[in-house]
Amino acid sequence: MIRIVNLTKFYNTTCALDHINLEIREGEILGLLGPNGAGKTTALRILTCYMQPTEGMVYVKDFNIFDHPLEIKKMIGYLPESAPIYKHMLVYEYLRYVADVREIEKSKEDKRIQELADLCGLNEVMHKTVEELSKGYKQRVGLAHAMMGNPEILILDEPTSGLDPNQRIEVRDIIKGIGKKKTVILSTHILPEVESTCERVVIINEGKIIADDYLQKLKESSGNRFTINLTVKGGQFDAVKSALSRIEGISKINKVQDSDSTVSLVLDCMTDKDVRPLIFSEIKQNNWEIIELYQEKATLETIFRKLTREV
Amino acid sequence: MITIKGLIHIYKKEIKTYIVSPTAYVVIPIFLLIAAFYFFSARTFFLRSQASMRDFFSALPIIFCIIIPAITMHLFSEELNIGSYEMLLTMPVTFLDIIIGKFLAAVTLMATCLFPTFSYALFISALGNLDWGPIIGGYISALLLGAAFCAIGLLISSITKKQIIALIVGIVICLVLSLLNIVVVLIPMPHIILGFLNYMDAYIHFQNIARGIVDTRDIIYFVSLCILALYGTKLVMEEKK
Numbered sequence: 306m307i308r309i310v311n312l313t314k315f316y317n318t319t320c321a322l323d324h325i326n327l328e329i330r331e332g333e334i335l336g337l338l339g340p341n342g343a344g345k346t347t348a349l350r351i352l353t354c355y356m357q358p359t360e361g362m363v364y365v366k367d368f369n370i371f372d373h374p375l376e377i378k379k380m381i382g383y384l385p386e387s388a389p390i391y392k393h394m395l396v397y398e399y400l401r402y403v404a405d406v407r408e409i410e411k412s413k414e415d416k417r418i419q420e421l422a423d424l425c426g427l428n429e430v431m432h433k434t435v436e437e438l439s440k441g442y443k444q445r446v447g448l449a450h451a452m453m454g455n456p457e458i459l460i461l462d463e464p465t466s467g468l469d470p471n472q473r474i475e476v477r478d479i480i481k482g483i484g485k486k487k488t489v490i491l492s493t494h495i496l497p498e499v500e501s502t503c504e505r506v507v508i509i510n511e512g513k514i515i516a517d518d519y520l521q522k523l524k525e526s527s528g529n530r531f532t533i534n535l536t537v538k539g540g541q542f543d544a545v546k547s548a549l550s551r552i553e554g555i556s557k558i559n560k561v562q563d564s565d566s567t568v569s570l571v572l573d574c575m576t577d578k579d580v581r582p583l584i585f586s587e588i589k590q591n592n593w594e595i596i597e598l599y600q601e602k603a604t605l606e607t608i609f610r611k612l613t614r615e616v
Numbered sequence: 617m618i619t620i621k622g623l624i625h626i627y628k629k630e631i632k633t634y635i636v637s638p639t640a641y642v643v644i645p646i647f648l649l650i651a652a653f654y655f656f657s658a659r660t661f662f663l664r665s666q667a668s669m670r671d672f673f674s675a676l677p678i679i680f681c682i683i684i685p686a687i688t689m690h691l692f693s694e695e696l697n698i699g700s701y702e703m704l705l706t707m708p709v710t711f712l713d714i715i716i717g718k719f720l721a722a723v724t725l726m727a728t729c730l731f732p733t734f735s736y737a738l739f740i741s742a743l744g745n746l747d748w749g750p751i752i753g754g755y756i757s758a759l760l761l762g763a764a765f766c767a768i769g770l771l772i773s774s775i776t777k778k779q780i781i782a783l784i785v786g787i788v789i790c791l792v793l794s795l796l797n798i799v800v801v802l803i804p805m806p807h808i809i810l811g812f813l814n815y816m817d818a819y820i821h822f823q824n825i826a827r828g829i830v831d832t833r834d835i836i837y838f839v840s841l842c843i844l845a846l847y848g849t850k851l852v853m854e855e856k857k
Contacts, residue, residue, distance in 0.1 A: 350702070353706040354705075354706065355702055355705050355706050355857070356857050357857045375617075375619070375708055375710065378706060378707060378708040378709075379708045381706070383703070383706045385699065385702045385703060385706075387699070389698050389699030389700045389701075389702065389703060390698075390700060390703070391633070391698070391700055392698065393633065393636055393637055394632075394633075394636070398632070402625070402628075402629050402632075403707070405625045405628070406622065406625045406626075406707045406708065406709060407707070407708065408621065408708070450703065454708075
C-alpha cells in the first residue's frame with residue numbers, strides 16, 4: 306500500500322533521513338519507534354505531503370507524492386504531534402469545517418460528526434471552543450479530524466504524548482479500534498503503547514532504519530540475549546566475577562554495587578541455555594549466599610535500548 | 617492547481633474566523649470612525665460646500681495602510697504560530713486554494729469596511745448635485761488598492777510567525793508604496809529611477825481612477841501587484857516544504 310524508496314531528507318547540512326526503504330502493507334498497524342530527533346516526524350511529514358524529500362520517493366497505491374499529492378492527501382488522515390487546532394473554533398464547528406474540506410456529503414455530515422463524537426468521546430465538549438479543552442480532549446479532536454474522511458491510512462504522530470495515564474489508555478483503545486479496519490502508522494517513543502497496539506515495529510535511529518520486523522519475531526530474535534541481575538552475600542566482587550566467568554554463555558559482568566557484606570552484579574548473557582542453575586551451583590560451591598537472582602526477559606524496551614545504543 | 621471546492625471551504629472558514637474573532641469588530645468601527653472624521657470634519661466638507669467625496673478618497677490610501685495589515689496579519693502567522701499550518705497543508709487542498717481563499721476573505725472584510733461609507737455618497741446626493749463618475753471611480757479604485765494591500769499583507773503574514781511583526785512590516789510597506797511620490801519630490805535622483813518610482817506609487821494610480829479616469833495602466837498596476845504578492849506567498853509556502 307505504501308512504498309518508501311530511498312527516502313532522504315537534509316535540513317541544510319543535517320541529515321534527518323538517510324536512504325530509507327520501507328514497504329507497508331494494507332491493514333497493517335505499524336509502530337514507528339526511535340529516540341527524539343531520529344527522523345520519525347520528518348518521515349511522516351513527507352508521507353503526508355507536508356514536506357518534500359531531498360531525494361527518493363514515496364508511493365501510496367499507484368500515486369507518488371510529487372505528481373499526485375491531492376490524491377494521497379485524500380487517502381491519508383494525519384494527526385500531527387500535540388494536535389494543533391484553531392483555538393477560537395467550537396469543536397462542532399471545527400469538525401464541520403474538516404467534514405467540508407474532506408468533501409463529505411452534506412446529508413451525511415451530521416451523522417459522520419456524531420459517529421466520531423461517539424467514538425472519540427467528544428459529546429460533552431462539542432459546544433466548547435478548542436482553547437477551553439484539556440490536552441486529552443484536544444488530542445481526541447485531532448483524532449476525529451484525522452478520521453473524518455474515513456481515510457484508508459491513518460498516520461498518528463505521538464498521539465498520547467503529554468496525556469495522563471487514564472487519557473493514554475483511552476486514546477490507545479480508540480487507536481486499537483481503528484486499527485482493526487485501517488492501515489495505521491503510529492509514531493511514538495512510548496514503548497508499551499507499541500507493544501499493546503502494533504503488529505510490526507520499525508525502529509529508526511539517526512535517520513536510518515535499524516530494525517524492521519514483527520514484534521513477536523523481534524522479541525524471539527533477541528531471545529538468546531538477556532541479562533541476569535544477581536546479588537550475592539559473603540563474596541567480594543573480584544572473587545565472584547572470577548567464579549562466574551567460568552560459566553559458558555555469560556559474556557560480560559558489570560558491578561552495580563559492592564558493600565562489605567553484599568555485591569550486586571548485572572550479567573550480560575548470550576546463550577540458548579538457562580545459566581541460572583550453573584550460577585547457583587558456583588555460588589554454593591564458594592559458600593556464598595544468593596540474596597537476589599532474576600532474569601530480564603527481552604522486552605521491546607530492552608531491544609530498543611540495545612539497538613539505539615549500539616549504533 | 618486550484619480546486620474551487622477547496623477554495624470555498626478555506627474562504628468560508630476565514631470569514632467565520634473574522635466573525636468570531638475580535639478583528640472585524642475592532643477594525644470596522646475604527647475604519648468608519650477615521651473615515652467619518654475625514655469626511656465630516658469642518659475643514660473639508662461643510663466649509664467647502666461642494667458635493668464631492670474628494671477628501672475622503674484622498675485620505676483612504678493612508679487609512680488602508682493601517683487597517684488592511686490589521687486584517688491580514690493573522691492569516692498565515694497564526695497558523696504558523698499554533699502549528700495548524702501542518703494540519704491545513706495535509707488536508708486535500710492545494711496551495712492556491714489556501715492562498716486565494718484567504719486572500720478573498722481579507723478582500724471581503726475590506727469591502728465590508730468600505731460598504732457603509734457609500735451612505736456618505738447618498739447623503740451628499742440628497743444635499744447637492746453629485747457627480748457620480750468620480751464616486752464610482754473612487755470605489756473601484758479603493759477596491760483595487762485594498763485588494764493589492766490585502767495581497768501584500770498576506771505575503772508578509774506567510775513569512776513570520778509573529779502577528780505584530782506582520783502588522784508593523786505590512787504598515788511600513790503599504791506606507792512606502794503610498795508615499796513614494798513624496799520621496800520622489802524630496803530626494804534628487806536620476807530621471808529613470810524617478811520614472812520607475814512614480815510608476816510604483818500606489819497613490820498616483822489610485823487617484824487616477826478615483827478622478828473617474830479608468831486607464832488600463834492603472835488597473836494593470838493593481839492587478840500586477842496582487843498577482844506578484846500572491847505568487848510570492850506561494851513561493852514562501854513552497855520554500856517551507
